Amino acid sequence: MFWALASTTAPCTKRRSSSSACRRAALGLAVTLTVGLVGGLLSRAFAIHAGVLFMGYYVAVLSVPAILAL
Numbered sequence: 648m649f650w651a652l653a654s655t656t657a658p659c660t661k662r663r664s665s666s667s668a669c670r671r672a673a674l675g676l677a678v679t680l681t682v683g684l685v686g687g688l689l690s691r692a693f694a695i696h697a698g699v700l701f702m703g704y705y706v707a708v709l710s711v712p713a714i715l716a717l
Contacts, residue, residue: 682704689695 686700
């Protein structure tokens with residue numbers, strides 16, 4: 648059910664969609680999958696607790712834009 652809703656509202660399925668919207672959607676999907684896979688690998692291989700991973704995600708969201716602004 649969810650996949651049917653997601654496929655009808657995706658920005659790349661419309662005929663007049665811009666290619667930048669498709670690129671942003673693809674980038675968002677790639678980042679989400681990468682974060683999930685790396686987090687799962689760290690959790691399983693190194694027995695890192697999920698709470699520690701969430702703290703790392705929050706710090707990254709706050710610190711990466713500040714570092715890029717330098």
